[in-house]
Amino acid sequence: xxxxxxxxxxxxxxxxxxxxxxxxxxxxxxxxxxxxxxxxxxxxxxxxxxxxxxxxxxxxxxxxxxxxxxxxxxxxxxxxxxxxxxxxxxxxxxxxxxxxxxxxxxxxxxxxxxxxxxxxxxxxxxxxxxxxxxxxxxxxxxx
Amino acid sequence: xxxxxxxxxxxxxxxxxxxxxxxxxxxxxxxxxxxxxxxxxxxxxxxxxxxxxxxxxxxxxxxxxxxxxxxxxxxxxxxxxxxxx
Numbered sequence: 001x002x003x004x005x006x007x008x009x010x011x012x013x014x015x016x017x018x019x020x021x022x023x024x025x026x027x028x029x030x031x032x033x034x035x036x037x038x039x040x041x042x043x044x045x046x047x048x049x050x051x052x053x054x055x056x057x058x059x060x061x062x063x064x065x066x067x068x069x070x071x072x073x074x075x076x077x078x079x080x081x082x083x084x085x086x087x088x089x090x091x092x093x094x095x096x097x098x099x100x101x102x103x104x105x106x107x108x109x110x111x112x113x114x115x116x117x118x119x120x121x122x123x124x125x126x127x128x129x130x131x132x133x134x135x136x137x138x139x140x141x142x143x
Numbered sequence: 144x145x146x147x148x149x150x151x152x153x154x155x156x157x158x159x160x161x162x163x164x165x166x167x168x169x170x171x172x173x174x175x176x177x178x179x180x181x182x183x184x185x186x187x188x189x190x191x192x193x194x195x196x197x198x199x200x201x202x203x204x205x206x207x208x209x210x211x212x213x214x215x216x217x218x219x220x221x222x223x224x225x226x227x228x
Contacts (some may be wrong), residue, residue, distance in 0.1 A: 071173035073186050141185065 003056035007142050010053070014134045017049040022123045035115045039122065046126050053137055063133030077136065085131040092124070146187055151208045152216065154182040156200045171195045 021042040028038035054060035067075055103110055157167050168175040171192060180186040197204045
């Protein structure tokens with residue numbers, strides 16, 4: 001790592017990064033923009049927050065590097081992050097399935113159109129893609 | 144599985160030999176930050192890494208690592224000297 005971000009600031013960065021896509025999308029749609037433009041703005045926000053969080057800190061490489069580029073401690077921490085990410089995504093899927101089951105039983109009216117599915121897909125995809133590195137950014141102590 | 148804490152003298156031995164964390168890290172093939180985590184006791188090394196570090200310092204493994212908090216080396220040497228052979 002060549003650039004270091006204090007832990008508290010890093011954690012704020014992780015929250016912003018994980019929420020950037022749905023938040024910007026939602027705000028842009030509320031502001032009356034087309035969903036496709038809102039989606040692009042959301043992706044731009046995600047890219048911007050990811051660049052801030054990972055550029056030069058080495059955390060992105062740390063989360064995605066093959067084993068032979070990591071030392072024993074880094075591998076141990078990276079594997080732990082993958083385990084937490086796997087657990088997190090599994091929990092997300094279970095909660096979503098339970099929600100759908102319950103909403104069906106309780107006859108909640110949920111209208112899901114293309115825009116909602118699109119938002120859901122990109123939100124989940126961006127979380128899944130960045131989760132291991134986000135966990136590392138959240139947990140790694142300061143140097 | 145989190146093991147018991149392992150104490151070490153890496154920081155003192157490294158300073159004595161005029162090595163930076165980066166120098167020592169390069170010698171044992173780890174990231175320099177890992178040396179920092181080791182020195183602060185935030186990471187327990189594998190047996191392989193512990194042996195490599197002991198070799199670099201030219202000391203036996205129990206002189207570098209211990210399950211008990213480390214006493215100053217001078218005190219330990221004095222104890223060894225006073226031990227009946």
